[in-house]
Amino acid sequence: MMKKRLLTIGVCLGALGFATAPAFANDGYDLWLAPASSPATDIRVVGQSQTLDRAAGELRRDLAAAPLPVVLGKSDDPAIAALRLPTRALGEEGYLVRAAMLDGRKTLIVTGKTDRAVLYGAFALIRAQKTGADLAAIDLQSAPKIGLRVLNHWDNLDGSVERGYAGQSLWDWWTLPDFKDPRYTDYARANAALGINGIVLNNVNAKPESLTAPYIAKAKALAEVFRPWGIKVYLSARFSAPIEVGHLKSADPLDPDVQAWWKAKSDEIYREIPDFGGFLVKANSEGQPGPRDYHRSHAEGANMLAAAVAPHNGIVMWRAFVYAETDPEDRAKQAYTEFKPLDGKFADNVLVQVKNGAIDFQPREPFHPLFGAMPKTPMMLELQITKEYLGFATHLAYLGTMFEEVLEADTRAKGKGSTVAKVVDGSLYRHKLSGIAGVANVGRDRDWSGSTFNQANWYAFGRLAWDPTLSADRIAREWAQQTFGNDPRVVDTAVKMMLASREAVVDYTGPLGLAHLMGTGHHYGPGPWISDLARPEWNPVYYHKADRNGIGFDRTKTGSNAVAQYAPAVAKMLADPRTTPESELLWFHHLPWDWKMKSGRTLWQEMVARYDRGVSTVAQMQAEWQEVKSLVDAERWQKTASYLQIQHNEAKWWRDASLAYWMSVNGLPLPAGAAAPEHDLAWYKAQDFPLAPGHPH
Numbered sequence: 001m002m003k004k005r006l007l008t009i010g011v012c013l014g015a016l017g018f019a020t021a022p023a024f025a026n027d028g029y030d031l032w033l034a035p036a037s038s039p040a041t042d043i044r045v046v047g048q049s050q051t052l053d054r055a056a057g058e059l060r061r062d063l064a065a066a067p068l069p070v071v072l073g074k075s076d077d078p079a080i081a082a083l084r085l086p087t088r089a090l091g092e093e094g095y096l097v098r099a100a101m102l103d104g105r106k107t108l109i110v111t112g113k114t115d116r117a118v119l120y121g122a123f124a125l126i127r128a129q130k131t132g133a134d135l136a137a138i139d140l141q142s143a144p145k146i147g148l149r150v151l152n153h154w155d156n157l158d159g160s161v162e163r164g165y166a167g168q169s170l171w172d173w174w175t176l177p178d179f180k181d182p183r184y185t186d187y188a189r190a191n192a193a194l195g196i197n198g199i200v201l202n203n204v205n206a207k208p209e210s211l212t213a214p215y216i217a218k219a220k221a222l223a224e225v226f227r228p229w230g231i232k233v234y235l236s237a238r239f240s241a242p243i244e245v246g247h248l249k250s251a252d253p254l255d256p257d258v259q260a261w262w263k264a265k266s267d268e269i270y271r272e273i274p275d276f277g278g279f280l281v282k283a284n285s286e287g288q289p290g291p292r293d294y295h296r297s298h299a300e301g302a303n304m305l306a307a308a309v310a311p312h313n314g315i316v317m318w319r320a321f322v323y324a325e326t327d328p329e330d331r332a333k334q335a336y337t338e339f340k341p342l343d344g345k346f347a348d349n350v351l352v353q354v355k356n357g358a359i360d361f362q363p364r365e366p367f368h369p370l371f372g373a374m375p376k377t378p379m380m381l382e383l384q385i386t387k388e389y390l391g392f393a394t395h396l397a398y399l400g401t402m403f404e405e406v407l408e409a410d411t412r413a414k415g416k417g418s419t420v421a422k423v424v425d426g427s428l429y430r431h432k433l434s435g436i437a438g439v440a441n442v443g444r445d446r447d448w449s450g451s452t453f454n455q456a457n458w459y460a461f462g463r464l465a466w467d468p469t470l471s472a473d474r475i476a477r478e479w480a481q482q483t484f485g486n487d488p489r490v491v492d493t494a495v496k497m498m499l500a501s502r503e504a505v506v507d508y509t510g511p512l513g514l515a516h517l518m519g520t521g522h523h524y525g526p527g528p529w530i531s532d533l534a535r536p537e538w539n540p541v542y543y544h545k546a547d548r549n550g551i552g553f554d555r556t557k558t559g560s561n562a563v564a565q566y567a568p569a570v571a572k573m574l575a576d577p578r579t580t581p582e583s584e585l586l587w588f589h590h591l592p593w594d595w596k597m598k599s600g601r602t603l604w605q606e607m608v609a610r611y612d613r614g615v616s617t618v619a620q621m622q623a624e625w626q627e628v629k630s631l632v633d634a635e636r637w638q639k640t641a642s643y644l645q646i647q648h649n650e651a652k653w654w655r656d657a658s659l660a661y662w663m664s665v666n667g668l669p670l671p672a673g674a675a676a677p678e679h680d681l682a683w684y685k686a687q688d689f690p691l692a693p694g695h696p697h
């Protein structure tokens with residue numbers, strides 16, 4: 001439960017007529033599930049299940065006194081079926097919430113085909129009320145467009161979280177399965193409220209121990225907590241586990257002993273966790289083992305695991321995030337080159353999981369060319385909610401706009417309107433399986449995600465997973481209403497800040513399509529000068545290719561020709577710098593510093609203007625947040641204000657360090673009016689952060 005402290009001083013001042021801060025400190029624990037101060041009481045369940053009980057419990061806690069009694073139940077319950085509500089199109093998970101006459105009384109009915117659907121309906125009703133809907137006139141109907149809505153935890157068995165900036169892992173592996181921390185339940189509630197229905201418990205850089213009996217027992221304990229909330233657990237599987245855990249000589253997917261080992265292992269897991277979801281696999285990427293070690297394809301590797309879980313209706317999520325340290329090809333091309341020829345070769349219960357862009361979760365990347373390019377393969381979209389490259393937990397960067405950008409991107413694979421969203425929801429190529437994954441930003445921090453505004457990214461992922469056509473703007477608004485209450489001054493300000501925030505990060509870290517300019521290993525802060533790492537594609541200089549004459553990665557015919565991996569209409573647009581969106585210009589083109597931009601400025605002048613815009617947007621956010629000081633509880637207001645100050649300092653650092661470096665390369669002066677960097681380049685290069693968080697050891 002949320003820790004509430006009465007600030008008596010505020011009350012006293014209030015009595016004297018001074019403007020006061022709201023009377024309660026709020027530590028953010030409740031997320032979007034703040035309990036109602038006088039909750040509704042007339043809530044009745046028809047039918048019986050743990051999930052229906054949970055749904056009723058949520059309404060009794062979070063729904064404020066309602067004008068009508070509420071009845072919850074499955075659509076085939078005789079009491080509800082008699083009402084003949086239009087529930088047929090709702091599928092397994094869709095809900096309907098509307099008023100009907102039941103036993104002679106006007107009653108709000110919350111229903112759906114399964115008890116999970118009813119649970120989602122209950123949360124939808126609460127959300128509607130908190131965002132200002134009139135319950136007497138309510139009529140909600142919604143079914144998820146994407147089947148598998150999954151969070152990927154990059155949590156390690158020792159309690160650390162790879163790229164985690166919100167404290168230690170939520171899972172206390174050491175005390176599981178005996179102790180089931182109540183936080184596990186609160187975590188499940190928060191996810192169920194969004195419709196998230198799967199959790200991968202462990203890091204994609206997986207330890208083989210997660211597949212041993214003691215750890216299966218721990219996963220089982222979590223599965224038992226999550227089950228009533230409609231959430232299945234999945235595990236990341238280490239491909240070489242048959243060797244490390246099974247003591248076999250090989251992990252070759254075509255070796256019958258290896259296949260038998262995975263079958264027996266899957267049977268063992270399903271004996272303990274009958275609704276186990278399946279495996280997530282990172283293979284032959286960044287040092288992880290995989291089928292290529294045995295000269296087998298990714299499809300052969302995935303299909304072996306798929307065969308092991310198929311008898312139990314399990315699935316395999318096989319990641320396409322592969323790039324070989326030995327391959328001299330443009331890193332942005334490698335996943336497509338490897339996977340495209342495998343289209344049609346994967347088993348029915350395999351999804352290929354593809355990051356939004358072809359490199360690695362940068363603040364902006366063009367959509368991954370694999371989307372739309374593998375019509376016979378269900379393609380899962382992987383988004384990163386934790387902000388590895390967008391300022392960790394401290395920077396305010398609302399990712400709803402970034403997620404929306406990739407979902408709306410038009411692959412043109414089957415003509416206009418072939419959006420990434422339609423590839424991912426399975427509608428473009430009519431796949432039964434569909435899925436979306438988000439790398440979680442959750443840890444043991446009291447506010448779960450390291451800051452109040454980071455919670456919005458978890459929220460936005462969940463809402464877009466349910467319906468990828470929702471707008472980032474609408475999601476920001478409804479999140480702010482549930483998080484801060486309905487005062488339009490606070491909501492409008494929060495939304496305004498959120499909508500500007502991601503572009504600001506792009507501006508101050510790498511505008512106009514620049515990417516991968518960060519410090520080594522921990523990925524904290526600027527390092528565009530880094531050029532001495534063993535492999536070319538580890539170095540920022542590989543990505544920007546700046547020299548005296550120009551900057552940018554030529555991915556056209558005269559360069560790596562990565563543009564040819566896109567559908568012809570997109571490839572044609574990207575082949576010419578004049579038709580390439582300026583936001584992606586230097587991703588695809590190497591251009592002279594005096595290239596004329598649409599604004600009339602030279603490329604160099606435009607870059608400087610963007611860096612400056614990024615820093616000033618953060619200053620603007622600080623000013624806006626200041627305006628609502630008296631309207632937001634002191635605890636969340638102050639933490640946000642302090643973090644904005646950190647962000648401002650770091651935005652300025654990114655700008656200054658980057659400009660100092662670019663000037664050392666291009667020899668150009670700063671445009672008139674632009675401030676000189678605070679320090680010289682040597683100073684920026686000398687900064688060292690061996691203890692930055694989230695760094696895998």
Ligand code: BDP
Nearest residue numbers: 162163204205282321360361
């Ligand atoms: C990169 C992270 C690394 C992950 C990798 C992945 O830096 O820690 O293991 O992605 O997605 O962004 O596998």
